[in-house]
Amino acid sequence: MLRPGLLFVSSTTAAIDAPILKRLSTLDRFLPVWIVAAMAAGLLLGRLYPDLGALLDQVKIAGVSVPIAIGLLWMMYPVLAKVRYETIGQHTRDRRLLGTSLVLNWVVGPLLMLALAWIFLPDLPHYRNGLVLIGLARCIAMVLIWNSLACGSGELAAVLVALNSVFQIVTYAVLGWLYLTVVPGWFGADTAVLDVSMGQIAISVLVFLGVPLLAGYLTRRILVARRGVEWYEGRFLPKIGPTALLGLLYTIVLMFAMQGSRLLEVPFDVIRIAIPMLIYFAVMFGVAFWASWRMGFTYEATSAIAFTAAGNNFELAIAVAVATFGITSGEALAAVVGPLIEVPALVGLVYLALWARRRYFPTEAVTA
16 A cells, blocks of 8 residues: 655655665765865865955845855756656645645744754844744755755655745744744843845745746756657756755855854854754754654655755845844854754755665655
């Protein structure tokens, strides 16, 4: 009997009993090494050229430096070009699955980050506000990379990212006002004012998700029509697929070059910010994975739900923090720490997910 969610089986899934590392390309297999190297290269670049950050930050798109925006778009496009858009209509039929994702993203996630921020940063309100902004900025297309590495359903992940992006436009400003101005008052703390319009959020979502999504859709539709599915998936995708990780590494280099020196000036503050974030990633992924498994979803669906629940839209959080509180604020610093912690954390969760597939989904059918 088929398990619920079998619609979300990915064609990229390898044999269940194949060694995990052998199923990854050389670039994927040593991803943690490349990431550490990119971080070090960014710090070195920032030291050699102290004014590089100000230079690169002169022109922005949706509140994000253009060079970084290019990297974000670059790393998202190849992943979105792999999505079988012709099958997405099937995935919206499972309301139980979609409802699970929405509850995890808009109830569990923000409340968990709020609780961790108050537990670990009760005396640092600016950093605490930054964590709250991160918790409210739900998954964006970057999680498609981690889900793809974990052999999850790319089609379902794309649907969940799009769905949560719509909710983000509607709810971010409202929940931000609630968690930053109302909830702190319950504890007798000073409140912060969140001044961000739905238009600003919509622009960020449209730029960093809409543009690569449209490009990926058009690429697949046009090339499949002209050359066929076999050529597209057998020859074209293997060539552009690795460039997604190159885009990720490029983005990391620039982020560390622009902000790494600030992080080195306050190492203990960075550690205090990092601790609740690491706990957040582990708990959110664990809860989402366990809940999806208990509900009987396939591994591919479970992976997509777990990674979209654990991932955050740091581009949006950084843009909102800088625009609202200033680039030198504690809120902005906390938002910058976010992706630097998320990258190694999510890499670890990729390996955990692949292990969990063998442990908890040993008999699941794999289809093309």
